[in-house]
Amino acid sequence: MKGKIALVTGGSRGIGRAIALKLAEAGCDVAILYAGREDAAKETVGLIEEKGVRALSLRCDVSDGAQANEAAKAVSEQLGAPDILVNNAGIVRDALAMRMTTEDFRAVLDTNLTGAFNMIHACLPIFIRRRSGRIVNISSVSGMMGNPGQANYSASKAGLIGLTKTIAREVASRGITVNAVAPGFIETDMTRGMSEAALKNGLSAVPMGRIGQPEDIANAVRFLAGDEAAYITGCVLKVDGGMYI
Numbered sequence: 396m397k398g399k400i401a402l403v404t405g406g407s408r409g410i411g412r413a414i415a416l417k418l419a420e421a422g423c424d425v426a427i428l429y430a431g432r433e434d435a436a437k438e439t440v441g442l443i444e445e446k447g448v449r450a451l452s453l454r455c456d457v458s459d460g461a462q463a464n465e466a467a468k469a470v471s472e473q474l475g476a477p478d479i480l481v482n483n484a485g486i487v488r489d490a491l492a493m494r495m496t497t498e499d500f501r502a503v504l505d506t507n508l509t510g511a512f513n514m515i516h517a518c519l520p521i522f523i524r525r526r527s528g529r530i531v532n533i534s535s536v537s538g539m540m541g542n543p544g545q546a547n548y549s550a551s552k553a554g555l556i557g558l559t560k561t562i563a564r565e566v567a568s569r570g571i572t573v574n575a576v577a578p579g580f581i582e583t584d585m586t587r588g589m590s591e592a593a594l595k596n597g598l599s600a601v602p603m604g605r606i607g608q609p610e611d612i613a614n615a616v617r618f619l620a621g622d623e624a625a626y627i628t629g630c631v632l633k634v635d636g637g638m639y640i
């Protein structure tokens with residue numbers, strides 16, 4: 396993958412950072428988009444550059460189509476036209492449905508689902524002109540099995556699966572693949588803040604009996620973004636330790 400340009404949304408921390416570093420290890424120059432944590436974004440850029448490749452960070456609210464278009468344009472101008480798009484940006488605003496506000500439902504859909512569409516819409520002309528490209532959307536097993544308290548999050552991640560399959564059908568003839576990775580119970584800032592009881596309850600649903608690591612997701616993305624997956628499109632790859640079988 397040496398010389399490829401990868402664009403990773405939500406790339407400053409957690410799973411997004413692991414994906415960015417894995418693609419950098421494979422030889423990609425990497426641009427990350429972030430919403431708020433400039434310090435984390437700068438740290439990630441430094442870690443990417445330590446891999447011997449170029450790096451770029453840009454602040455971008457992916458739910459805003461104009462900002463998504465500007466980000467894709469800036470990456471093309473500063474690093475080169477992207478070859479790989481990873482839609483990882485996401486937020487959670489959990490509550491039982493009867494207590495969830497319309498604003499919180501809409502905010503999660505806007506970032507997690509509309510944001511992915513906006514970035515795909517911004518990058519597809521580049522991929523189509525080149526007649527090649529890799530799109531990997533980060534969904535979730537919550538979008539496949541549902542999860543109490545996450546009507547907004549589960550709906551957004553289920554929508555990503557539908558978006559993945561539809562765009563895959565639309566652009567397959569142009570040499571572009573579109574796939575999704577569905578993480579399960581992964582160690583992130585959110586899970587590190589869970590109580591021991593909640594952590595134990597979460598692990599009880601994982602047949603492998605352990606929490607996953609961000610690198611587990613990054614490995615799957617690296618595969619789907621590479622030449623080895625050239626004949627795979629419209630696929631949802633679960634990385635969940637058997638959580639949803």
